[in-house]
Amino acid sequence: MDWRHLSANFAEIYSRIAQAAEAVDRDPASVTLIAVSKTFPVDAIRAAYDLGHRHFGESRLQEALPKIEALPEDIVWHFIGKLQSNKAKRVAQLFDVIHTIESEAQLKEIAKAGRRVDALIEVNVANEAQKSGIFPVALDLLHAKLLDFPQASFRGLMTIGPATDNPEEMRPIFRKLREENARLGGQWLSMGMSGDFEVAIQEGASHVRIGTALFGAR
Numbered sequence: 001m002d003w004r005h006l007s008a009n010f011a012e013i014y015s016r017i018a019q020a021a022e023a024v025d026r027d028p029a030s031v032t033l034i035a036v037s038k039t040f041p042v043d044a045i046r047a048a049y050d051l052g053h054r055h056f057g058e059s060r061l062q063e064a065l066p067k068i069e070a071l072p073e074d075i076v077w078h079f080i081g082k083l084q085s086n087k088a089k090r091v092a093q094l095f096d097v098i099h100t101i102e103s104e105a106q107l108k109e110i111a112k113a114g115r116r117v118d119a120l121i122e123v124n125v126a127n128e129a130q131k132s133g134i135f136p137v138a139l140d141l142l143h144a145k146l147l148d149f150p151q152a153s154f155r156g157l158m159t160i161g162p163a164t165d166n167p168e169e170m171r172p173i174f175r176k177l178r179e180e181n182a183r184l185g186g187q188w189l190s191m192g193m194s195g196d197f198e199v200a201i202q203e204g205a206s207h208v209r210i211g212t213a214l215f216g217a218r
Helices: 005-023 042-050 061-070 085-094 104-110 136-146 167-184 197-202
Strands: 032-036 055-058 076-079 097-101 117-122 152-158 188-190 207-210
Touching: 005 032, 005 042, 005 197, 042 061, 055 061, 061 076, 061 085, 085 097, 085 104, 097 104, 097 152, 104 136, 117 136, 117 188, 136 152, 136 167, 152 167, 167 188, 167 197, 188 207, 197 207
Parallel strands: 032 055, 032 207, 055 076, 076 097, 097 117, 117 152, 152 188
Antiparallel strands: none
16 A cells, blocks of 8 residues: 555644644643554554654554564554553563553553553543543552552553544543643643544643544544
């Protein structure tokens, strides 16, 4: 497949990131764009890499393995999918950042990986029963446990909000996550995807996870 359209897509997304950041007096450079490459092939990631991009997000260990092996070592790999405890050790060995911590069992497996990873706690801000992530009421306990595991460096919080066609409906959810993150002393906020990343940036996102708007529909 021809990935020449990526250059224009990246330019457009970076322009929108800059506009959203500048609207609230933020430095656009304070926002990290994670190109969500799950389901896309190695050549798509390599095309983005050749444009200078280095942060990529994957959701499944088995899919990510051949990509990580085939691509340059200076890529920063972000694990953004549901983390199964029995795969957490291997994920921690391969990925630089894990966005989806939600249990002590995961932390115990990560501790066996033999290397330090940056860790974010996934918070189910809207308390949706079908979604992964911990409910806000359980956040303090898991945060305290995470601090006991030096192999997982607490960086902040992550959320996947409810599906909605109106990005403004996400604003109170993003704001709540920002407030919780500030309370815990987190420095990173992973929130916002292709349909709502501008609102997320206005509410303080440090990392936005964008796939469709860059690579196209899956």
